[in-house]
Amino acid sequence: MENVIIVEQLSKSYGDLVAVKNLSLSVKTGSVFGLLGANGAGKSTTVECILGTKKPDRGSVSILDLSPIHDRKTLFENVGVQFQEAHYQEHIQVGELCEVTASLYKNPTDYKNLLVQFGIADKLKSPVKELSGGQKQRLFIVLALIPNPQVVLLDELTTGLDARARRDVWQILSKLKDSGLTILLTSHFMDEVEVLCDTICILKKGETVFYGTVSEAIKNSPYEKLEDAYLWYSDEEDMTHEDL
Amino acid sequence: MKTFNTMLKTELKLSLRGMDMLIFAICMPIIVLVILGVIYGDQPAYVGASYTFLEQSFGAIVSIAISAGGVMGLPLVISDYRGKKILKRLKVTPAQPVIILLVQITIYGLYALTSLVLLYLIASVFYSFRMQGDFLQFLLGWLLVMVSMFSIGVMVGGIAKNIKIAGILASLLYFPMLIFSGATLPYEVMPTAMQKAADLLPLTQGIKLLKATSLGLPVENVLPSIIVMVVIAGICSFVSIRFFKWE
Incomplete structure (x- = not known):
């Protein structure tokens, strides 16, 4: 690959x-x-x-x-990008944000289809700021997918x-x-x-x-769960202190 | 072009939804015009003047929308969009981030143009206003003042650290210019000492240019004003291009 x-x-x-x-x-x-x-x-x-x-x-x-x-x-x-924080204009609606995003690309995909796929097609006219956290996040994934990346x-x-x-x-x-x-x-x-x-x-x-890989991460650590392994890798010092 | 048009359409809708510019750039100049119209009607500017007081003030009133957009609207929207990382987000698309600045400049230009047309119509219909000077010359002067004021706004928005600082700077520029440059309170009724202080404001010079061209006075008289406008536009554009902060 x-x-x-x-x-x-x-x-x-x-x-x-x-x-x-x-x-x-x-x-x-x-x-x-x-x-x-x-x-x-x-x-x-x-x-x-x-x-x-x-x-x-x-x-x-x-x-x-x-x-x-x-x-x-x-x-x-x-390449589609979704940033950590939301970046959108104060009063912008879902449909407007999608339309402007689509206008940035030569061959964008139909954002209305994406909104349907992601279950927020009914929010087309809603202000972005009035969406729930989950709806917003889905919208931001839609935005990242608009370029057909x-x-x-x-x-x-x-x-x-x-x-x-x-x-x-x-x-x-x-x-x-x-x-x-x-x-x-x-x-x-x-x-x-x-x-x-x-x-x-x-x-x-x-x-x-x-x-x-995830399984290698677990295998190379003294733990059986990824979360424990992750903590072991990422803050080893603190763990040693705790062991003492 | 597709990007520009779509963005212009959307940003214009957002701007109208915000209402601020409708009030400051469209309604306010009309209110000032009507107040001066009610007070002075079609009285001559002074005894023996060949133009009315209102005709003399027309050049000043049309600058209200220019300064509202230039030194209030532009700095705020630019620093807001930087703060919201909208400018940065455009960097990870095929579009040029500068396009959104051009869109905003166009929008504030449209506000200024709409204000000009409305003021012209209202003044002509209700207060027997006539453009004494050459219309084309007036439009060129109007464009120069707009370029100059907008370049101040782009510079302030472009280099202000955040929207709070941009807001303070915009207020410091906008309100003194609105009141003391003759845009609302007529320059001619100010005491001489105040006029001298007002002359230091860039917009005062812009208004002198607009008055001279709208009244058909010799343009040579306002050559210093023209130079001030060009120099401001030059310096602010240079600073904007050189020091503009995209994030």
Whole structure:
């Protein structure tokens, strides 16, 4: 299988603070890649460097063999992005946000179909801010899918959702994966990661502390659950203190 | 072009939903016009003047919408969209983020144009207003004042750290200019000392240009005003392009 996203030796500092150090990763076509780590571990910086909204100090990034900085216009015809926070105008309606988003691309997919698929077609005329958390999150996935992308990047997509809404989002993502879409996501929730991700990378203070499959992550740790293994990888020091 | 048109349509709807510009750029100039009309009617500007007081004030009143959009609307919307990361989001699409700035500039230009047309119609129909000067010359002056005021707004919105600071700066620019540059309170009724202070405001110079062209006075007289407008537009555009913060 071909690699869709390739990151090599990526480093990025803000002044003295090292946000990401020597990070390398590759995401295969049609797979789901999870970027994990505590707050401040460097997930967002990594995502921003991959997207080209931040310039890495060292290292290289390519998506679909293109550079996110130099080939921005071509690349983002095929890459959908969902940001951590919502970015939309105060009084905008669902339909308007979709329409404007579609107008940014050469060959957008019919957003009305997507809204139907995601069960929010009746919200076309509703102001975005009046949607529930789950509906908003589904809308943001719709926005990321409007370009008809080969790759999507989803930043903490289920943060703030209730259990039901999270399950719905997982189902949607599994379907998208089955249809051949490549997904890179960041997440705080290990249950979600276990269900969705083929490969994971755990970051701690900007460095990779684990890279591999979910089962390898569990196997290489003294635990049997991914959540325990994740905590073991990501805050080892605290655990040692507790053991003492 | 498809992107621009769709965005313009949507942003225009959002702007109208917000109501602020309807009040400040469309209603307010009309209210000022009507008040001056009620007070001065078709009285001459001074004894023996060849134009009425209202004709003299027309150039000032049309600048209200320009300054409302330029130094209030633009800084706020730009810093708001940066704060909401709408500008940043456009960076991860094939579109150029600058397109949303062009859309906003167009919208505020449309407000100013609508205000101009309405003021012209109301003044002509109810207060026997006649454009004494060359209409084309007046329009060129109007465009120059708009470019100048809008460049101030884009600069303030582009470099202000957040929407709060942009709001303070916009208020500091907008309200003094609205009251002391002659846009609402006629320059001619101000005491001389106040006029001298008012001359320091960029909009005062813009209004002098608009008055001269609408009254058909020799344009040479307002050459300094033209230079001020061009210099402001030049400096603010340069600063905007050089230091604009997209996030």
